[in-house]
Structures are given as C-alpha cells and as structure tokens.
Amino acid sequence: MRNKLLSLFLLILPFWVSAQNQFDPMQNDPSVSANYPKGIYGTIEDFENKTPSETSDFTARxxxxxxxxxxxxxxxxxIKDAFAISDGTNLYIRMKDIVKNFDKGSKGQARDGGNYYLKVYRKGAYLYTEDFFTSNMSGILGGAIASAMSRRMKAIIYLPETHKFKLFKNLKFFKFFIEDNYPGLVPQVxxxxxxxxxxxIRRVLSQTAPQ
Incomplete structure (x- = not known):
C-alpha cells in the first residue's frame, strides 16, 4: 500500500510544482538592472555599492x-562564487549567498541544493526573488513523502538596512511583517x-513603497 501511495505521489508531483509556478511573478515588475551595471559582483559589498568587480564577458543558462x-x-x-551578476538586462544573486545572509527568522528551511543564481526583480519597495523550500521539520516528522509535499515556492526580499535577506516561510510570517511595516496593507493579506x-505575497509587496 505504501509503495502504491508513493507511486501516486510521484505521478502527481510534477503537476503540483507546475501549478505553483504557472503564474509569471515578474511579468509586471520592472527589472532592477538599471541600478546595477553589467558585470560580476564578487562580494555583497560590491553589490551594495553597485560596482562590479569584473566586467568580462559571460553567458547564462x-x-x-x-x-x-x-x-x-x-x-x-x-562562475561559482560571485555574489551577484548583472547582464545589463537582469540581475541575479547566488542562492548560497542568499541563504548565508538570511536573517534569524528565515532559518529552518531546506532547499533543493546546488550552486545557482536567482533572477531578482523590484516588487514595490524591495528587491524580490523566490525559490522552492521545504520545512526541515516536515522531513523529520513525516519522512520523504511529507517533505516533498511541503515543498513550496516561497518569497524572499532583501533588507538593505540590515544587509540581510528575509524568507517568508508562510502567509502568517508575511502578515507579521506587513503589520510591523505597512499596517494599511494588512487587509490585503x-x-x-x-x-x-x-x-x-507578490501582490501585496507590489503595493509597498519606500518609507
């Protein structure tokens, strides 16, 4: 019986993932590349100063x-260890550096692994990106099936005042953030x-503005 359930789950998983990602979250959001000249940003300091450490040619896949x-x-x-890369049209930040610079409340989530970059966009007042994450506790308590079922696309923003990235684990955590920073938008959550x-989260963040 367990094997049949596992087979059924593996059959529907691709459709579950596709459904979560069927909406292009960035289609109405401006690129942030205008603020980041084309080049390779080796460190977070280069990124914050908007000054690439290298301007040699590169290709993406x-x-x-x-x-x-x-x-x-x-x-x-x-290119394995640059903090960020701008191709002159889009900005990308290395996922390992995002996780390394998570704020305290963003920890406790597992990702697929690998060394890759995520495209970054502007959503309201924030630099925004997203990736698939799984709660560490789901794997501990429920095993592989529960862990896979808890795999979700989750939102990440950059907080320049703290030099940290914030991962919104779920809507509850996001609502706390909005209550603290944009109380007028709470009904939208x-x-x-x-x-x-x-x-x-995409929809509400798009309504934020610098304070």
Whole structure:
C-alpha cells in the first residue's frame, strides 16, 4: 500500500510544482538592472555599492524550471562564487549567498541544493526573488513523502538596512511583517480562492513603497 501511495505521489508531483509556478511573478515588475551595471559582483559589498568587480564577458543558462541560472565566463568555465551578476538586462544573486545572509527568522528551511543564481526583480519597495523550500521539520516528522509535499515556492526580499535577506516561510510570517511595516496593507493579506500563498505575497509587496 505504501509503495502504491508513493507511486501516486510521484505521478502527481510534477503537476503540483507546475501549478505553483504557472503564474509569471515578474511579468509586471520592472527589472532592477538599471541600478546595477553589467558585470560580476564578487562580494555583497560590491553589490551594495553597485560596482562590479569584473566586467568580462559571460553567458547564462537555466535548468528545466527556468528558475535556477548558471553562468560561465568567456573561456567556458563556470562562475561559482560571485555574489551577484548583472547582464545589463537582469540581475541575479547566488542562492548560497542568499541563504548565508538570511536573517534569524528565515532559518529552518531546506532547499533543493546546488550552486545557482536567482533572477531578482523590484516588487514595490524591495528587491524580490523566490525559490522552492521545504520545512526541515516536515522531513523529520513525516519522512520523504511529507517533505516533498511541503515543498513550496516561497518569497524572499532583501533588507538593505540590515544587509540581510528575509524568507517568508508562510502567509502568517508575511502578515507579521506587513503589520510591523505597512499596517494599511494588512487587509490585503488574504488568500483569494485558488490563490497560492506566494501569489498573495507578490501582490501585496507590489503595493509597498519606500518609507
């Protein structure tokens, strides 16, 4: 019976993931590349100063879900350790550096692994990106199936005042953030029928403005 359930789960999982990602979260959001000249930003300091440490040529490629980007230099060697990369049209930040610079409340989440970059956009007052995460506790308490079922697309913003990234684990955590920073938007933090949590977060963040 357990094997049958596992087989059924593996069959429907691709459709579950596709449904979560069917909406292009960035289609109405401006690129942030205008503030970041084309080049490679080796450190977070380069990124914050908007000054690339290298301006040599590079190329990009994505995986099948078009979320994870990888870059190689003119010699074909992978660029593995730069904090961020701007191609003059889009800005990308390395996922390992995002996780490394999570604020305290964003820890306790597992991701798929790998060394890749995420495309970054402007949503209201914030630099925004997103990736798939799983709660560490779901794997401990429920095993592989529960862990896979808890895999969700989750939103991440950059907080320049603290030099940290904030991951919104769920809508409850996001609502706390909005209550503290944009109390007038609290009524907007409600899921509409058929709406994923990350879609609510995208929608509400787009209404924020620098304070």
């Amino acid at each position: 994505t995986n099948n879900d078009s979320i994870a980007y990888r870059f190689s230099n003119a010699a074909g060697k992978n 409600e899921q509409e029928k058929g709406e994923f949590e990350v879609e609510v």
